[in-house]
Amino acid sequence: MQTTINKKVYNIPDELKDVRLTDYLREYLDLTGVKNACEMRACGACAILVNDKSMRICHATVKDVENCDVLTIEGMENEDGTLHPLQQAFVDYGAVQCGFCTPGMVLTAHALLLSNNSPTREQIRKALQSNLCRCTGYQQIVDAIEAASVYYK
Amino acid sequence: MNKENPKSWRNDAYAKVTGRAKYTDDIKFPFMLHAVPVYTDSVHAIIKSIDTSAAEKAEGVVKVITHKDIKGALTFGQIIKDYQIFAKDKIFFNGDVVAMIVADTRFNAIKAIPLVNVDVEELTPILDTEVAMDPKTPFIHEEHGSNIINEHCVRRGNVEEGFKQCDIILDEVFHTQFIEHSYMEPEVAICNPRYDGVMEVYGSMQHPFSTRRFVSSTLGCALSEVEVIGTPMGGGFGGKDDTAAIVCARTALAAAITGKPVKCSYTREWSVRESYKRHPYKVYYKMGLTKDGIIKAVKCKIIADGGAYCSVTPWVTWRSTVQCCGPYTVKNVHCDTYGVYTNNVFTGAMRGFGSPQMNFVIESLIEMAARKCNLSVIEIRRRNMVRQGSTTITGQKLDNHKVAMEETLDTVLKEFLFEDKLKKCSYGKTDEDELYGVGLAMSYRGMSLGAEGVDFNSAIINVQPDGSILLETGIHENGQGSESALCMILARELGVTLERIRYRRPSTSTIPDGGTTVASRGTVLGGGAVVKAVENLKYKISEFISKKYNCEIDAVSIKDGVVHFGNDKKTFDEVIKEMFGSREYPHVLGIYRPPVVSWNEHNGQGDAYFSWTYGCQAIEISINKKTGKLKLLNAIAAHDCGKAANVEMTIGQFYGGIAMGIGYGIFEEVKFKDGKIINDNFNSYRLPRATDMPEMKAILIENPDPNSPSGAKGIGEPVNELMAPALANAIYNATGNRYFRLPIKVKLGEEEIICRRP
Numbered sequence: 001m002q003t004t005i006n007k008k009v010y011n012i013p014d015e016l017k018d019v020r021l022t023d024y025l026r027e028y029l030d031l032t033g034v035k036n037a038c039e040m041r042a043c044g045a046c047a048i049l050v051n052d053k054s055m056r057i058c059h060a061t062v063k064d065v066e067n068c069d070v071l072t073i074e075g076m077e078n079e080d081g082t083l084h085p086l087q088q089a090f091v092d093y094g095a096v097q098c099g100f101c102t103p104g105m106v107l108t109a110h111a112l113l114l115s116n117n118s119p120t121r122e123q124i125r126k127a128l129q130s131n132l133c134r135c136t137g138y139q140q141i142v143d144a145i146e147a148a149s150v151y152y153k
Numbered sequence: 154m155n156k157e158n159p160k161s162w163r164n165d166a167y168a169k170v171t172g173r174a175k176y177t178d179d180i181k182f183p184f185m186l187h188a189v190p191v192y193t194d195s196v197h198a199i200i201k202s203i204d205t206s207a208a209e210k211a212e213g214v215v216k217v218i219t220h221k222d223i224k225g226a227l228t229f230g231q232i233i234k235d236y237q238i239f240a241k242d243k244i245f246f247n248g249d250v251v252a253m254i255v256a257d258t259r260f261n262a263i264k265a266i267p268l269v270n271v272d273v274e275e276l277t278p279i280l281d282t283e284v285a286m287d288p289k290t291p292f293i294h295e296e297h298g299s300n301i302i303n304e305h306c307v308r309r310g311n312v313e314e315g316f317k318q319c320d321i322i323l324d325e326v327f328h329t330q331f332i333e334h335s336y337m338e339p340e341v342a343i344c345n346p347r348y349d350g351v352m353e354v355y356g357s358m359q360h361p362f363s364t365r366r367f368v369s370s371t372l373g374c375a376l377s378e379v380e381v382i383g384t385p386m387g388g389g390f391g392g393k394d395d396t397a398a399i400v401c402a403r404t405a406l407a408a409a410i411t412g413k414p415v416k417c418s419y420t421r422e423w424s425v426r427e428s429y430k431r432h433p434y435k436v437y438y439k440m441g442l443t444k445d446g447i448i449k450a451v452k453c454k455i456i457a458d459g460g461a462y463c464s465v466t467p468w469v470t471w472r473s474t475v476q477c478c479g480p481y482t483v484k485n486v487h488c489d490t491y492g493v494y495t496n497n498v499f500t501g502a503m504r505g506f507g508s509p510q511m512n513f514v515i516e517s518l519i520e521m522a523a524r525k526c527n528l529s530v531i532e533i534r535r536r537n538m539v540r541q542g543s544t545t546i547t548g549q550k551l552d553n554h555k556v557a558m559e560e561t562l563d564t565v566l567k568e569f570l571f572e573d574k575l576k577k578c579s580y581g582k583t584d585e586d587e588l589y590g591v592g593l594a595m596s597y598r599g600m601s602l603g604a605e606g607v608d609f610n611s612a613i614i615n616v617q618p619d620g621s622i623l624l625e626t627g628i629h630e631n632g633q634g635s636e637s638a639l640c641m642i643l644a645r646e647l648g649v650t651l652e653r654i655r656y657r658r659p660s661t662s663t664i665p666d667g668g669t670t671v672a673s674r675g676t677v678l679g680g681g682a683v684v685k686a687v688e689n690l691k692y693k694i695s696e697f698i699s700k701k702y703n704c705e706i707d708a709v710s711i712k713d714g715v716v717h718f719g720n721d722k723k724t725f726d727e728v729i730k731e732m733f734g735s736r737e738y739p740h741v742l743g744i745y746r747p748p749v750v751s752w753n754e755h756n757g758q759g760d761a762y763f764s765w766t767y768g769c770q771a772i773e774i775s776i777n778k779k780t781g782k783l784k785l786l787n788a789i790a791a792h793d794c795g796k797a798a799n800v801e802m803t804i805g806q807f808y809g810g811i812a813m814g815i816g817y818g819i820f821e822e823v824k825f826k827d828g829k830i831i832n833d834n835f836n837s838y839r840l841p842r843a844t845d846m847p848e849m850k851a852i853l854i855e856n857p858d859p860n861s862p863s864g865a866k867g868i869g870e871p872v873n874e875l876m877a878p879a880l881a882n883a884i885y886n887a888t889g890n891r892y893f894r895l896p897i898k899v900k901l902g903e904e905e906i907i908c909r910r911p
Contacts, residue, residue: 033172
């Protein structure tokens with residue numbers, strides 16, 4: 001099977017189709033920005049983008065993303081290595097503390113802003129409903145996303 | 154804050170937003186093995202045999218480790234050494250680990266778990282603290298000779314006489330619950346037996362020096378033979394001390410036995426099952442007041458469920474004892490506090506450390522008292538609160554720092570328009586669909602460890618030949634941003650730019666034991682050590698300049714990267730280069746020892762903490778009678794931070810603390826069935842989510858603390874100890890119902906109210 005991960009096409013052998021997608025990304029490709037935190041689809045630490053939609057992948061297997069366009073946090077930066085404006089906003093607005101939820105938060109926010117480039121704070125909160133953060137109380141994350149929305153217009 | 158002028162700075166932010174930050178589970182070593190824990194189904198039992206033979210033969214299994222393999226001590230602990238690294242004769246709680254399976258892959262290790270056979274004789278679990286305290290109840294730990302872990306007291310004045318002067322007596326019982334820290338990253342460790350005989354430990358823990366003690370005790374080796382290396386950590390909140398250290402100790406044992414690197418990465422279920430929780434309290438509280446609202450006497454009995462092991466229960470309950478009257482001066486106090494063994498999951502440090510429970514009690518009662526005295530909830534606080542020069546219930550005079558209790562209260566009243574909002578409250582008496590309420594709570598809090606522990610810290614500044622600077626302290630980065638705050642204090646104090654400073658990757662082998670990064674002491678103790686180190690570095694540079702250029706030491710100063718002396722000046726880089734050329738190392742150690750504290754265990758009197766911090770929080774809510782929705786509208790927090798080192802990160806502490814306080818107040822509870830935890834993951838354990846949270850306002854009050862060299866006061870815990878009582882008061886003001894149990898489950902008629910944003 002074939003899939004695109006961070007703009008690179010991967011030909012994945014059939015025997016890996018049933019491997020957990022988090023294991024494939026973390027163990028085979030070293031894309032460790034995908035985190036295991038609950039493995040229950042309850043916390044969003046494993047959220048990535050699949051065809052521009054945020055997806056919690058802890059219950060997914062490799063075959064679930066066959067012929068898809070997958071984006072992980074490692075693929076978010078600009079090609080010159082500078083931060084995507086959304087990532088930069090997370091840095092600037094103090095939205096990062098322990099950072100364990102951050103990849104899932106950034107990607108979930110990215111999916112929201114791709115579909116709605118001027119969300120209200122309520123809509124941002126709603127989009128983050130499946131992503132848990134224990135450090136920040138979410139407010140600076142909401143602030144960062146709100147500020148970054150201008151770059152999606 | 155705007156994009157052009159970012160106030161936030163973290164040395165790890167770039168790595169964390171790009172996924173480059175490698176947490177322990179993201180690290181691999183060649184030939185690494187994987188270990189997993191084996192539990193029993195029991196809560197309290199005698200172990201008759203542990204049979205690992207079938208598991209040993211399973212595919213990929215290299216070794217199954219039990220208590221028999223421990224070369225060092227079987228049990229360890231920070232205060233009482235009662236924690237079994239591997240259970241030997243008895244199961245004391247459902248999270249006890251009997252064995253660890255080490256295999257080529259984690260998959261194979263997990264597959265072999267059911268093959269370990271443990272034969273047990275079940276004992277009746279003791280799950281209630283007051284049953285455990287009954288003299289007829291058998292001892293859980295026979296060698297301790299009691300089910301009472303520890304006792305504390307406060308004896309001040311004469312409560313019997315005090316109550317005689319009272320017009321109003323309140324006598325209530327409060328209950329609080331077990332809660333889970335819920336750090337996003339579960340426990341994980343990698344131990345690597347190094348070529349030089351040292352066991353190298355990477356792990357998610359917030360007390361590397363305690364971890365080193367656990368590892369060395371279990372391996373039976375010297376402290377110098379274990380090196381714990383700092384690794385990005387996904388949150389702690391007090392919860393990554395004992396359990397995290399024990400996971401490292403078992404993993405180190407597996408690495409020592411197999412001679413290979415071993416990783417042990419916990420699932421959420423294992424983490425919740427085995428790791429310690431916040432202490433549930435049962436508090437009997439009698440408060441007497443005169444009719445003009447002066448608290449004359451308090452008699453209270455505090456019972457804390459310590460669960461199966463001691464952990465830091467004596468310290469947690471000590472803070473509750475010292476702060477048992479909240480920020481109020483009371484002349485007659487009789488408090489008895491007990492930490493108690495049960496067969497529940499053990500309890501230990503969690504952000505707040507014994508204060509969130511007591512603040513819920515006191516800040517609820519003070520408002521109940523206000524109604525009985527026909528006083529406003531603000532006026533009754535003003536009449537009793539600590540002020541400049543007040544004497545606390547333990548006999549400590551508050552005169553060595555600014556007592557900002559009223560300042561924080563007044564700030565909240567003004568910025569939240571609190572008294573206008575208070576007039577609009579429904580008290581359950583409205584024909585409208587929406588009930589409205591606003592509530593506040595306030596506290597004072599002893600800074601750092603107090604008389605519970607030895608409190609000092611150090612920092613090393615190592616200036617490189619090119620003028621760049623390496624900083625290291627005995628404080629650990631748990632995710633809160635301590636490394637960044639300490640770099641910022643260094644830049645500010647030394648008069649150099651932040652760009653030239655790097656925080657050295659911490660290791661227990663390079664810096665003296667600085668104690669644990671808990672008790673909101675990171676910025677205070679670490680910052681204090683940095684200031685002391687800067688003083689030493691400045692002296693070293695000044696001494697060098699004065700000798701070389703024949704000027705007075707006092708004539709040398711450093712500002713904006715330039716060293717001034719007399720009418721002359723040189724850049725910092727030039728001076729450093731000259732020092733190396735003259736065989737002088739610009740390398741210094743700074744030690745900060747806070748003022749001495751005192752405590753008399755027999756009467757509970759003494760100067761418990763070297764300084765205090767003050768805070769006030771409020772929240773407004775609405776409850777829809779028809780839909781049963783509880784909405785959190787807005788929240789505010791004003792705290793005296795002394796001097797904020799990193800403003801945006803300090804604000805982040807406020808917001809995160811409020812969120813955790815809201816969880817404690819109305820959502821979170823670890824639930825049990827017959828001593829076994831049933832909600833062991835985030836689908837069933839209810840944490841605050843983005844949609845639950847109100848918009849928050851953080852107000853940093855800065856009264857630099859003279860006892861803290863950097864001026865900073867600890868803030869991580871004060872911000873987390875007030876939201877539960879503020880919510881209790883807001884819910885009362887909305888519904889007219891007073892709740893005595895956390896988490897508060899609001900009931901209107903038969904319906905239980907659920908918090909949800911529309």
